[in-house]
Amino acid sequence: MKRQLVVVGNGMAGVACVEQILKQSHDFEITIFGDETHANYNRILLSLVLAGEKSPDDIVINDIEWYQTHDIRTRLGVKITGINREKRVVIDEHGGETEYDKLILATGSSAFIPPIPGVDKKNVHVFRTLDDTRALLEKARPGLKTAVIGGGLLGLEAARGLQVRGCEVTVVHLMETLMERQLDATGGEYLKRKIESLGIRVMLPQQTAALFGNGRVDGLRFASGEELEADLVVIAAGIRPNAELGRNAGLEVRRGIVVNDYMATSDPHIFAVGECTEHRGQTFGLVAPLFDQGRVLASAITGNGGPAFTGASPAAKLKIMGVDIFSAGSIDESEPGVETVRYEDPALGTYKKLLVKDNRLQGMILVGDIEDEHVYMEWMRSGTDLTPHRRQILFPPRDADPGREVADMPDSETVCGCNGVRKGDIIQAIHAHGITTLAGVKEGTRASTSCGSCTGLCEKLLRAVTPDFQEETRTTLCSCVPFSYEQLRDIIRGQKLKSVEEVLSVYGNRKGCEVCKPALSYLLDMVWCGDHDEDRSARFINDRVHANIQKDGTFSVVPRMRGGVTTPDELRRIADVADKYRVPMVKVTGSQRIDLLGIKKADLPKVWADLGMLSGQAYTKGVRMVKTCVGTEFCRFGVQDSTRAGIELERRLENLFTPHKFKMGVVGCPRNCAEATVKDLGMVGQEGSWQIVVGGAAGKSVRKADLLITVETTEQALEASDLFFQYYRENANYLERSYDFVERVGIEKIRKETVYAPEADKKKLLDRLARSKEMAKDAWLERETPAHPTQFVQIQPMEAQRS
Amino acid sequence: MNTRGWTPITKIENIALREGRAVKVGDTEIAIFRLDHRYLTIENKCPHKGGPLCDGIVSGTTVVCPLHGQRFDLETGMPVLASQPGCVAIFPTRVEEGVIFVDLGSASKGQEEVAA
Numbered sequence A: 001m002k003r004q005l006v007v008v009g010n011g012m013a014g015v016a017c018v019e020q021i022l023k024q025s026h027d028f029e030i031t032i033f034g035d036e037t038h039a040n041y042n043r044i045l046l047s048l049v050l051a052g053e054k055s056p057d058d059i060v061i062n063d064i065e066w067y068q069t070h071d072i073r074t075r076l077g078v079k080i081t082g083i084n085r086e087k088r089v090v091i092d093e094h095g096g097e098t099e100y101d102k103l104i105l106a107t108g109s110s111a112f113i114p115p116i117p118g119v120d121k122k123n124v125h126v127f128r129t130l131d132d133t134r135a136l137l138e139k140a141r142p143g144l145k146t147a148v149i150g151g152g153l154l155g156l157e158a159a160r161g162l163q164v165r166g167c168e169v170t171v172v173h174l175m176e177t178l179m180e181r182q183l184d185a186t187g188g189e190y191l192k193r194k195i196e197s198l199g200i201r202v203m204l205p206q207q208t209a210a211l212f213g214n215g216r217v218d219g220l221r222f223a224s225g226e227e228l229e230a231d232l233v234v235i236a237a238g239i240r241p242n243a244e245l246g247r248n249a250g251l252e253v254r255r256g257i258v259v260n261d262y263m264a265t266s267d268p269h270i271f272a273v274g275e276c277t278e279h280r281g282q283t284f285g286l287v288a289p290l291f292d293q294g295r296v297l298a299s300a301i302t303g304n305g306g307p308a309f310t311g312a313s314p315a316a317k318l319k320i321m322g323v324d325i326f327s328a329g330s331i332d333e334s335e336p337g338v339e340t341v342r343y344e345d346p347a348l349g350t351y352k353k354l355l356v357k358d359n360r361l362q363g364m365i366l367v368g369d370i371e372d373e374h375v376y377m378e379w380m381r382s383g384t385d386l387t388p389h390r391r392q393i394l395f396p397p398r399d400a401d402p403g404r405e406v407a408d409m410p411d412s413e414t415v416c417g418c419n420g421v422r423k424g425d426i427i428q429a430i431h432a433h434g435i436t437t438l439a440g441v442k443e444g445t446r447a448s449t450s451c452g453s454c455t456g457l458c459e460k461l462l463r464a465v466t467p468d469f470q471e472e473t474r475t476t477l478c479s480c481v482p483f484s485y486e487q488l489r490d491i492i493r494g495q496k497l498k499s500v501e502e503v504l505s506v507y508g509n510r511k512g513c514e515v516c517k518p519a520l521s522y523l524l525d526m527v528w529c530g531d532h533d534e535d536r537s538a539r540f541i542n543d544r545v546h547a548n549i550q551k552d553g554t555f556s557v558v559p560r561m562r563g564g565v566t567t568p569d570e571l572r573r574i575a576d577v578a579d580k581y582r583v584p585m586v587k588v589t590g591s592q593r594i595d596l597l598g599i600k601k602a603d604l605p606k607v608w609a610d611l612g613m614l615s616g617q618a619y620t621k622g623v624r625m626v627k628t629c630v631g632t633e634f635c636r637f638g639v640q641d642s643t644r645a646g647i648e649l650e651r652r653l654e655n656l657f658t659p660h661k662f663k664m665g666v667v668g669c670p671r672n673c674a675e676a677t678v679k680d681l682g683m684v685g686q687e688g689s690w691q692i693v694v695g696g697a698a699g700k701s702v703r704k705a706d707l708l709i710t711v712e713t714t715e716q717a718l719e720a721s722d723l724f725f726q727y728y729r730e731n732a733n734y735l736e737r738s739y740d741f742v743e744r745v746g747i748e749k750i751r752k753e754t755v756y757a758p759e760a761d762k763k764k765l766l767d768r769l770a771r772s773k774e775m776a777k778d779a780w781l782e783r784e785t786p787a788h789p790t791q792f793v794q795i796q797p798m799e800a801q802r803s
Numbered sequence B: 001m002n003t004r005g006w007t008p009i010t011k012i013e014n015i016a017l018r019e020g021r022a023v024k025v026g027d028t029e030i031a032i033f034r035l036d037h038r039y040l041t042i043e044n045k046c047p048h049k050g051g052p053l054c055d056g057i058v059s060g061t062t063v064v065c066p067l068h069g070q071r072f073d074l075e076t077g078m079p080v081l082a083s084q085p086g087c088v089a090i091f092p093t094r095v096e097e098g099v100i101f102v103d104l105g106s107a108s109k110g111q112e113e114v115a116a
């Protein structure tokens, strides 16, 4: 019969240890008890769930299927209340008994609640579990006065998460500086400035004496006598190991359940792992050493022998985007023989401090610039003699060749500290499974799935090892809103944000700038298909007055001339306007239409009215034009009616905004007289078919467009164009022309997700395009209904008006 | 420059939120900006190549020239980057009964003076 292994605690350390045991032996029948009702999830990422960057589903580590595949009996939502060591059974809260041959206690820890009067009031929360997170999310709403007690890692992450949800957050901390366990006073000061610049208030040092309120909390009273209003309070004042089970069973327990170097407790049948343990006087609060413990325990319990657990040196990183903090090793500079090497730049918000002893690195504090974290960690881990590095110790040279640095790493070097994945493990997985993406590495090795700080390194490894590495682009938009386009799209959608102001005040620095404001305007327009709160102050002047600003402050006017086709009547009106407003220059543009240059802002509405034509959008990131050739209509070589098709294409897409300007061309035969193969989108007529080509360019760079698809009818050609157009709108980064977009994403993927996508997906793209089109209107109609009373008007001073 | 003192310019609703508007008074062209509840006035001429600052994007208390992107602090008239020489004049501004008044006589250039 198999031996019975019972694990109490379905958390990160316990289940990681079980994973290791399964790798080494199948002699056990395993039962896991967990008093949370969820499958094993990544507790670390709760901060990102709170901040809306991940959903609860994203953070599951092992789903229920995993337990089934490995024949693990899972008892979720069941608390173990006692152990009978003589009978070798655990007793659950319902009185049920479960026998064990070996028992692992992996009960983690609980939020420490300081004995302050009033902590039992309503709306006072802790932040430890998924249920805690959900409860906070239910309460959080814009404007809610929120206090977070505790300015450590957890408190700050909770504060940011809630602030991002719109709460007005104040962090209250007992000590003189934030994160004092990981940072020194200077580092803490830098951190405070960053946190405050995000819009979170920080109160230091402030001892909370009581929480007041009638049943529900209304605020905090400090020892100083001051008060702070708060309708929601989160206590993040530290953690306390869950050791009662061990204590009541008579195991040796101090702060945690005492374990030896092989994770055995004072009872040889009982082991413990994770935050509930105490090893050589040390307790734990971060996962990296706990996974080490799990490996050691697995070898010990399966009888395989193996390495001992010898403790861990702390390493911590703050998971708040845009606030880069890393601290590791011993940061005690009072220790004899320790020298410190420091660098700070207040303007950049960068602070680095390295602690060196006997020419070996033994600790570090990095604020604002943590790029060199891995170099330092390797120096520390391997005890590298720093003599040759001493001159460049604060700025170790970064290799121009990104592959080099990782190439120099020994295979045994740890890449992912959280999951204990070494360089060699990753390379082996890449070769064994033909992995080409970061997602593949995550799945194959678990690296980069916990705190995420080794993501960059994993990518470098991939780039160095596999020739066809596929990058996942995650460039942040701008330091005002430090999120990637993908994240911003999700945030805007998920949080139902409708205006640039909302995004900036909740996720940004409240100010924005000329880079991010127009980009956010675009994203909002795209996500809500035009049904958003348009904020003109967030747009470049061209988009406020629908004309292109010239070097003297006047504007140019380019009316739409679909397909480059005009009429004598239109030409007459253009001529009349040119006369009437003394237009300094009338010019045929490079895009088959006519430009009226040098028009005063105040004249714009009148000019548009007199022209009676649509805006050609020549001033904006939007649909410019469709150039056409004469095609079958007049040309002796024409095989497709390019003029009519071009006019129809322009009509379908005009007035829409795009990530960058979008130009098209339609030609009647492959002689390509209107240059369709160097346009963002081109339709090239063939005998009996159309070729749709995308991503062409003949501007700053020249690129021949890629073939998207060949279709028979003009209707199919227009539909394929619509599909690509909307796909580009939704997936390109702002200011990314189609030629860069197609190059980055790859035509194969674009084909698969547009013209060759399942009908249902195509329909979704087309529906969203149709919705945007329905909301879109000719911008020049603002001549009749301006967005603001003085949008075009030259304001006259009051005195002049009176006289 | 203008010798007049406080001059009524226009009603507050004529300036759009977080935008600027140009007003020509005598031979001075000023740009008035509205930031939430404050009104700030600067000379409407970028020292770089004369760009109309009233048309720039506002970011906090700075404005970004629409022509080539130089930034100026609306409170001091100073360029945000020391590498971009040149500053713009600022004018004390106040609001009375919904009307914006600008003190055209007290232009100051490049001083740490904050408009009232």
Ligand code: SRM
Residues within 6 Å of the ligand: A548, A549, A550, A556, A558, A587, A588, A589, A590, A591, A592, A593, A594, A595, A616, A618, A624, A625, A663, A697, A698, A699, A700, A701, A737
């Ligand atoms: C008016 C026009 C030149 C002309 O007199 O013919 C023109 C004028 C400008 N072009 Fe252009 N481009 C004009 C056709 C083109 C063409 C030809 C075409 O469309 O077939 C190209 C090459 C195709 C392309 O777009 O790639 C072209 C490639 C550019 C580029 C380079 C884009 C690129 O990524 O390669 C820029 C700069 C940019 O967008 O970053 C640019 C930028 C500009 C700007 C908007 C510069 C600016 O930001 O102020 C110019 C505005 C002048 C003004 O004040 O009105 N213009 N520009 C043409 C207007 C076409 C229209 O009717 O809408």
Ligand SMILES: Cc1cc2nc3c(=O)[nH]c(=O)nc-3n(C[C@H](O)[C@H](O)[C@H](O)COP(=O)(O)OP(=O)(O)OC[C@H]3O[C@@H](n4cnc5c(N)ncnc54)[C@H](O)[C@@H]3O)c2cc1C
Residues within 6 Å of the ligand: A008, A009, A010, A011, A012, A013, A014, A033, A034, A035, A036, A043, A044, A045, A046, A047, A078, A079, A080, A081, A106, A107, A108, A109, A127, A128, A129, A154, A157, A242, A245, A273, A274, A275, A276, A284, A285, A286, A287, A288, A290, A317, A319, A418, A451
């Ligand atoms: C918001 C947040 C952010 C964090 N960020 C980081 C980070 O960036 N980096 C890092 O290294 N660490 C981080 N941590 C800490 C990390 O999550 C913990 O170190 C880790 O989860 C500890 O694992 P564990 O298995 O010991 O405990 P847990 O993961 O807490 O698991 C213990 C489980 O046992 C259950 N249990 C307890 N008693 C019983 C019982 N009697 N019967 C049945 N079940 C029981 C508990 O309900 C719990 O589910 C973070 C923690 C939080 C809360």
Ligand code: SF4
Residues within 6 Å of the ligand: A629, A630, A631, A632, A635, A636, A637, A638, A639, A642, A667, A668, A669, A670, A671, A672, A673, A674
């Ligand atoms: S592209 Fe073909 S149809 Fe069009 S004008 Fe040239 S030769 Fe004629």
Ligand code: FES
Residues within 6 Å of the ligand: B046, B047, B048, B049, B050, B051, B065, B066, B067, B068, B069, B070
């Ligand atoms: S004119 Fe203002 S930046 Fe050039």
